[in-house]
Amino acid sequence: MTRAQQRERTRAVLVEVSRQLFATRGYAAVGLAEIVRTAGVTKGALYHHFEGGKADLFRAVLAQVQADVGRAVAAAADAEADPWDQLVAGCRAFLTASTADPGVRRIMLVDGPAVLGWSEWRAMDEATSARHLAEALTGLVETGVIAPQPVEPLVRLLSGAMNEAALWLAETAAPSALDAVLAPLVRMLGALRA
Amino acid sequence: MTRAQQRERTRAVLVEVSRQLFATRGYAAVGLAEIVRTAGVTKGALYHHFEGGKADLFRAVLAQVQADVGRAVAAAADAEADPWDQLVAGCRAFLTASTADPGVRRIMLVDGPAVLGWSEWRAMDEATSARHLAEALTGLVETGVIAPQPVEPLVRLLSGAMNEAALWLAETAAPSALDAVLAPLVRMLGALRA
DNA sequence: CCCATTTACATACCATCGGTATGCGGAGAG
DNA sequence: CTCTCCGCATACCGATGGTATGTAAATGGG
Numbered sequence: 001m002t003r004a005q006q007r008e009r010t011r012a013v014l015v016e017v018s019r020q021l022f023a024t025r026g027y028a029a030v031g032l033a034e035i036v037r038t039a040g041v042t043k044g045a046l047y048h049h050f051e052g053g054k055a056d057l058f059r060a061v062l063a064q065v066q067a068d069v070g071r072a073v074a075a076a077a078d079a080e081a082d083p084w085d086q087l088v089a090g091c092r093a094f095l096t097a098s099t100a101d102p103g104v105r106r107i108m109l110v111d112g113p114a115v116l117g118w119s120e121w122r123a124m125d126e127a128t129s130a131r132h133l134a135e136a137l138t139g140l141v142e143t144g145v146i147a148p149q150p151v152e153p154l155v156r157l158l159s160g161a162m163n164e165a166a167l168w169l170a171e172t173a174a175p176s177a178l179d180a181v182l183a184p185l186v187r188m189l190g191a192l193r194a
Numbered sequence: 195m196t197r198a199q200q201r202e203r204t205r206a207v208l209v210e211v212s213r214q215l216f217a218t219r220g221y222a223a224v225g226l227a228e229i230v231r232t233a234g235v236t237k238g239a240l241y242h243h244f245e246g247g248k249a250d251l252f253r254a255v256l257a258q259v260q261a262d263v264g265r266a267v268a269a270a271a272d273a274e275a276d277p278w279d280q281l282v283a284g285c286r287a288f289l290t291a292s293t294a295d296p297g298v299r300r301i302m303l304v305d306g307p308a309v310l311g312w313s314e315w316r317a318m319d320e321a322t323s324a325r326h327l328a329e330a331l332t333g334l335v336e337t338g339v340i341a342p343q344p345v346e347p348l349v350r351l352l353s354g355a356m357n358e359a360a361l362w363l364a365e366t367a368a369p370s371a372l373d374a375v376l377a378p379l380v381r382m383l384g385a386l387r388a
Numbered sequence: 389c390c391c392a393t394t395t396a397c398a399t400a401c402c403a404t405c406g407g408t409a410t411g412c413g414g415a416g417a418g
Numbered sequence: 419c420t421c422t423c424c425g426c427a428t429a430c431c432g433a434t435g436g437t438a439t440g441t442a443a444a445t446g447g448g
Contacts, residue, residue, distance in 0.1 A: 003395070003444055031434060044398050053436065114308030118361050153375040156362040157355040164354020165347070167312050181347040184386070191385030192378070197415060201425070225405065238427050247407065
């Protein structure tokens with residue numbers, strides 16, 4: 001095995017193992033010793049790949065999780081033709097993606113802001129999930145579907161609403177809960193229309 | 195000084211000092227050693243008052259912060275006569291209260307869920323800030339101002355939107371940002387009216 | 389083909405942290 | 419005045435994140 005391959009492989013295993021552990025037990029409750037043991041390497045390898053240590057490793061895990069969610073949102077949106085339907089479909093996709101895997105919530109919504117700080121978390125969020133939301137809203141403003149207004153406050157309001165809703169959905173066993181939260185969300189979105 | 199007084203005093207100092215430190219540097223970055231040194235006591239005193247250790251101490255700090263914010267929200271709402279105006283005033287008060295003191299955000303919105311877990315954080319939240327929101331919405335539903343619908347999803351959506359907005363406002367220096375986020379929020383709230 | 393060099397990791401170690409067990413002085417009850 | 423118990427201090431421990439150093443193998447120029 002070539003050197004670049006080995007490097008990438010070790011790094012990938014480290015991220016994958018950490019993602020699993022962080023997802024089930026949370027960032028603070030998982031020690032580096034367990035991570036490297038599960039990954040079959042040592043702390044030397046970990047710090048070779050992630051100079052920043054544990055937080056840096058978490059950063060990589062979060063990036064992967066956000067990329068996954070972002071892909072799901074984009075895919076759902078692309079399946080629709082009408083821009084408004086794309087927005088709604090994206091919102092629904094985000095909620096389902098965040099609810100399906102419990103680890104996503106924990107990593108993305110609970111530990112993320114605490115470990116990296118809110119500003120850095122937000123920067124990463126705006127590179128994936130929130131970016132789709134911002135682009136969709138911008139498009140709707142430009143085409144006159146929703147009234148002209150600053151998009152950034154809207155993104156923060158809606159993003160926050162959906163993040164919290166995702167956390168709530170995870171605890172609500174009822175399968176109808178998704179619709180129970182989507183209905184008022186869509187209704188409130190409707191208020192933005194011109 | 196009597197014994198009960200001394201006890202309450204030590205506990206209050208511990209909470210106050212911790213609140214200050216957690217607010218400025220975050221839960222994880224503050225050690226117990228610094229807390230007890232600043233408070234002028236020792237770890238023995240800390241564990242005498244807070245059996246659960248650091249997390250238990252944080253719980254007390256969070257409860258105090260939430261109580262402060264809850265009071266501010268309730269006061270603003272009580273100043274209005276019309277139930278709808280009370281809701282809007284409460285939202286505005288929450289955003290201003292969360293923005294005024296940077297520590298409030300850090301403790302209540304960032305570290306809170308990560309340290310105590312989201313479910314416990316939510317339970318505490320629903321005892322203060324979110325409770326006012328829930329009561330206001332329930333009242334509006336009962337009086338027919340907004341359409342009959344489950345209140346709980348609404349509370350989560352709005353609570354999440356405002357929490358995230360508060361974090362965003364803190365980073366946005368512009369003084370007009372509060373209105374920039376309140377305007378679309380109120381507009382979306384309007385969509386709930388019957 | 390060979391040697392110099394870098395790379396990818398292992399090992400050993402350290403400082404600090406949260407947490408606990410025990411000791412003690414002084415307030416309060418009788 | 420004495421005994422008791424409460425509030426807190428002291429001393430200590432295991433575990434954790436982090437670092438400094440060692441090392442074998444891959445790489446690339448001559």
